[in-house]
Amino acid sequence: MRMPISKQRNKHIQHVLVEAAKLAPRQCHELALIDEKEMQRGNRNLATLAVARKIVAYLLAVERRQQDFVPTEEFGGTAAA
DSSP states (O other), X not given: OOOOOOSSOOHHHHHHHHHHHHHHHHHOHHHHHHHHHHHHTXXXXXXXXXXXXXXXXXXXXXHHHTSOOOOHHHHOSOOOO
């Protein structure tokens, strides 16, 4: 279950994440699928937010594992995030 976006946030990071989420579906097939799924529900802003949340999940996983990020296309497997 997704929680609402916190009001105690860094607005600069939020701005960068939203801009990245608008461009990311063009580069990453997995993020494009998330974007398309949310767009079918009819709200462009919620689709962008869903992609931004997935990007944050990727960033947190990279931080936790202390490893470089390897996109699914290069890894050849399925994403486990």
